[in-house]
Amino acid sequence: MNNKLNILTALLIILILLFCSNPTSTDNKPPVITIISPINGSMVSDNVIINLDVSDNEGIDKVEIFIDEKKEYVITSKPWEFLWDSYEHADNKTHLILAKAYDNSGNSSSSEPISVTVIPPINVNIISPDSGATVKDTVNIIVEAQHSRNFNISKIELLIDGEKKFTNSNTPWKFKWDTYGYTDNQEHYLEAKAIDETGKYALSKPTIVIVKSSLVVWPTYLDFGTNITQMIFRIVNNYSGTHFNKRTYSIIEDMDWISVYPTDGSSKGEIDEIIVMVDRSGLSSGHYEGEINVIESNDINNPVKVKVRAIVQ
CATH class of the missing domain: 2.60.40.10 (Immunoglobulins)
Known part of the structure; x- marks a missing residue:
């Protein structure tokens, strides 16, 4: 009888020791969560995919998305991503995104916040x-x-x-x-x-x-009619700023019956008067047209043209 009692006592002690050595485990390990995209410091627009990497030893219950500390969305299943319509926040300013994960045991943790600049589409x-x-x-x-x-x-x-x-x-x-x-x-x-x-x-x-400043020429049409022999046009540098540059120019006429004086010069803001003369001698009766080219030394491919017209009776 004593032997049986001793055996039962020993078995009871073993069971107690086994029970005490394997207590019911408690999950107190929080999940791990990271925002994969968008990238911190990036510029975003329109619809933005917020992609998350979430893990936990006991499984994830839900993930919350916060924009500027305001909860915008809750995700309860994979994939851990959210399509964010950013138009409301599209003010060309920086906004904070944060994600918070909860596991099945109620533990929670938050991601590192990221900032993005939201621009309108x-x-x-x-x-x-x-x-x-x-x-x-x-x-x-x-x-x-x-x-x-x-x-x-x-x-x-x-x-x-x-x-x-x-x-x-x-x-x-x-x-x-x-x-x-x-x-x-x-x-x-x-x-x-x-x-x-x-x-x-x-x-x-x-x-x-x-x-760059440029030379302004006016008038660009001279009508000598039937008896005018001399007219003028003017040249001025159109610039009025502090870094004033002198503009040099040359003048070429395309007809022998037209002559100009002077044939070159420079302007640093002052107005230059150019004398144009028409010599009708040797010309038969009729209408004549010619052209004077004012050529700036720094822009020889774009001369300013002055049209000349004269009548010989």
């Missing part, structure tokens, strides 16, 4: 002039703009050196820029700002141009 470009071009006088600027959501572009603003100079509310998106008064031989930055019907806007990449 508007594509705007300056088509003309080309970046790097040299411009003068009045410049025609052409802009193109499209909206991926087919919203209307309400207006285009043109910025020169960061300052709004023109606004156009109607297509085609064209502007005329009078470069008079801008720093000579210096770079200037052109940007187009497209604003949609909801007030969202996007900026084009800057177009960099170099503004």
Whole structure:
């Protein structure tokens, strides 16, 4: 009897020891979560896929997505991703994205937050002039703009050196820029700002141009009629900035009966008067036309033309 009791006691002790050595395990290990895309510091637009890497030893219950600390969406099954419509946040500013994962035991952990700059789904470009071009006088600027959501572009603003100079509310998106008064031989930055019907806007990449002064000639038509023998036209450098450049020129007439004085010169802002004379001797009766070319030394391929007309009776 004592032997049986001893055996039962021993078995009971073994069972107690086994039970104490294998207590019921408790999961207190939080899940691991990382935002895979978009990349921290990137620029995003329109619909953005937020892709997550989530793992846990006991399984994932749910994942919450936060935009600027506001919970936007809850994911309860794989794939751990969310299609975020970013249009509401499209203000060309930085926004924070954070994801929080919960496992089946109630443990939770958050990802490292990432920041993205959200831009509206508007594509705007300056088509003309080309970046790097040299411009003068009045410049025609052409802009193109499209909206991926087919919203209307309400207006285009043109910025020169960061300052709004023109606004156009109607297509085609064209502007005329009078470069008079801008720093000579210096770079200037052109940007187009497209604003949609909801007030969202996007900026084009800057177009960099170099503004050069030029010679202005007027009048460009001289009518000597039947008895006038002498007339004048004027030449002036159209620039008025601080980095003033002298413009040299030469003058060539294409007909023997036309002569000019002087035949060359330079302008640094002053007005030069050019005398044009017509010699009708030796000409038979009729109407005569000729041309005077004012050629700037720095732009020999683009002379300014002055038309001359005379009548011999």
